[in-house]
């Protein structure tokens with residue numbers, strides 16, 4: 444696997460691939476790789492000649508300094524994992540390579556970045572959009588792969604691609620879960636044994652909410668049920684919401700199950716976790 448920390452040599456390598464008319468798949472990550480990331484790498488390998496993974500903990504998408512400081516960084520292990528997975532190239536720049544000076548660029552995605560993650564993490568999606576736009580310009584991939592766990596992020600990036608006319612196909616891959624249903628996340632390694640056990644309340648709440656909704660129960664009653672369930676598990680619920688997955692408008696009831704998504708965010712101890720479920724998913 445080729446490893447690049449600077450943009451120039453990465454571009455030279457990719458230019459060489461392009462002259463061979465090779466297609467390029469990009470998997471942008473913040474490292475601490477798990478099986479969710481690996482499934483994105485595997486899909487990219489199937490669909491492209493060359494797969495590039497980026498590992499960069501992007502400071503400007505963190506609205507909480509402690510979260511940025513404690514975000515797991517496991518580069519050596521990640522390199523071994525990517526090598527074993529047959530990834531062709533890794534781009535792992537430092538901050539000075541990505542932001543020569545403090546950036547003043549800001550993105551506004553209208554109502555999409557004002558709700559849920561956008562509401563609870565002000566500035567987060569602007570920071571995500573800027574770094575992803577940089578990666579798209581540097582790598583110029585044919586396809587880019589993201590996980591459904593960050594579905595609101597996926598919609599933000601889809602809007603970015605549409606608005607800036609990037610000629611890139613975006614792929615949203617299903618959430619990979621632990622045996623008990625917990626969605627895989629880089630932040631899971633920060634959970635202690637007790638927190639890890641309690642964290643299952645997120646995925647359980649989503650599944651039970653979906654079942655109740657489809658039986659016709661109102662979402663306000665379901666919210667109350669999830670709030671109680673989280674209190675019993677000593678988990679601090681930030682939100683549970685039903686949304687239209689096309690435009691992220693918040694809903695009180697289901698009109699078209701095919702467009703519905705339930706989303707949850709909660710603190711288990713100090714660790715903030717998110718998860719979601721399409722209403723039509725098993």
Ligand code: PAF
Nearest residue numbers: 471472473501571574593
């Ligand atoms: O989903 C992530 O890991 C990050 O938000 C991303 C897309 C790599 C941008 O930093």
